[in-house]
Amino acid sequence: MQDELNSIEENEVLDKTISLKINNKIVCAFASNTPLSISEAIQYTVDEDYQEKRLYLDFMTHELGKEVLIKRYEFFLQNMDDLAGKTLSIYLDINLYRILFLTIIEGELNQEVEYSTIMYRFDHFQIPSEKNDHVIEVEKGATVFERGFVTSGRVTPGNNRFISSCDFCGKFFMFRMFHVGFSDVDYYYCDRCTNYLAVSLFDQKYDRLLDKLSAKRISPFSQPYDFSDYDIQLNLENYQLIEDHFVPCTCGGQFKYLANCLCPYCKSPYVDFFNDIFRKADHYYVVEMVVPKAESFYGEKYWKDYEEDD
Numbered sequence: 374m375q376d377e378l379n380s381i382e383e384n385e386v387l388d389k390t391i392s393l394k395i396n397n398k399i400v401c402a403f404a405s406n407t408p409l410s411i412s413e414a415i416q417y418t419v420d421e422d423y424q425e426k427r428l429y430l431d432f433m434t435h436e437l438g439k440e441v442l443i444k445r446y447e448f449f450l451q452n453m454d455d456l457a458g459k460t461l462s463i464y465l466d467i468n469l470y471r472i473l474f475l476t477i478i479e480g481e482l483n484q485e486v487e488y489s490t491i492m493y494r495f496d497h498f499q500i501p502s503e504k505n506d507h508v509i510e511v512e513k514g515a516t517v518f519e520r521g522f523v524t525s526g527r528v529t530p531g532n533n534r535f536i537s538s539c540d541f542c543g544k545f546f547m548f549r550m551f552h553v554g555f556s557d558v559d560y561y562y563c564d565r566c567t568n569y570l571a572v573s574l575f576d577q578k579y580d581r582l583l584d585k586l587s588a589k590r591i592s593p594f595s596q597p598y599d600f601s602d603y604d605i606q607l608n609l610e611n612y613q614l615i616e617d618h619f620v621p622c623t624c625g626g627q628f629k630y631l632a633n634c635l636c637p638y639c640k641s642p643y644v645d646f647f648n649d650i651f652r653k654a655d656h657y658y659v660v661e662m663v664v665p666k667a668e669s670f671y672g673e674k675y676w677k678d679y680e681e682d683d
């Protein structure tokens with residue numbers, strides 16, 4: 374990354390005109406040759422008679438009178454409230470790599486943003502360039518780190534909501550994230566829906582079960598080369614043993630350590646762990662769907678045999 378950064382010329386510019394349309398009306402534009410990076414904030418008020426619960430934000434390029442859609446975002450509120458008459462502050466940042474970051478806050482520009490103010494953040498995307506250099510693509514099933522929603526070493530604030538779209542069906546959904554390390558839990562997604570089970574690391578039954586195979590535990594930042602195939606197998610078997618003790622999800626699915634975070638619509642993986650226990654252990658954020666809402670389950674009553682003393 375550092376080498377790439379050094380190779381970027383200081384006079385990096387947009388090589389095409391970029392505009393943002395909301396519901397088909399241009400609200401903001403950057404002319405070609407605008408120097409990077411760019412930070413811009415605009416205020417937008419939705420029409421009083423607006424009927425839909427979503428806004429459509431389209432980024433367009435303009436060249437020789439031709440207009441091309443390069444990215445569409447959908448915006449909606451976390452409680453799916455009506456948008457009619459709402460004022461929004463829209464923040465756009467385009468960095469030296471032409472990566473565009475979009476954040477929306479309900480309310481007027483320059484308002485005092487309190488800790489409880491919800492910040493809606495979106496997938497970043499890279500504005501195409503004639504030179505087409507420094508192409509940064511996000512793979513299907515990418516983690517929240519690979520998607521740029523989390524930077525290691527920086528805790529994602531609780532007031533952030535992420536609006537993203539499925540890599541397979543393209544539908545937009547909203548989620549929030551919890552740092553499992555700070556909550557002292559392990560999480561198990563349902564293998565059929567977006568629900569998840571969080572188990573406290575202080576749960577005595579969990580502690581006993583985790584220790585049952587005396588496996589050398591794979592945890593965040595564990596390196597595969599520190600673990601023999603036997604160690605890895607023991608970890609996998611230990612989680613399977615634990616999973617057998619959980620009651621099923623309300624949808625009938627099973628909570629599994631290696632179950633993926635699914636798209637709420639088509640159930641394709643959104644974060645795919647690819648059955649890699651290291652990738653899962655390293656994903657120390659739970660993605661909790663807010664729209665459409667997932668159920669989360671905590672603790673004790675999720676043991677099938679909680680009353681038993683084993």
Ligand SMILES: [Zn+2]
Nearest residue numbers: 563566622624
């Ligand atoms: Zn389920």
Ligand SMILES: [Zn+2]
Nearest residue numbers: 539542636639
């Ligand atoms: Zn989908």
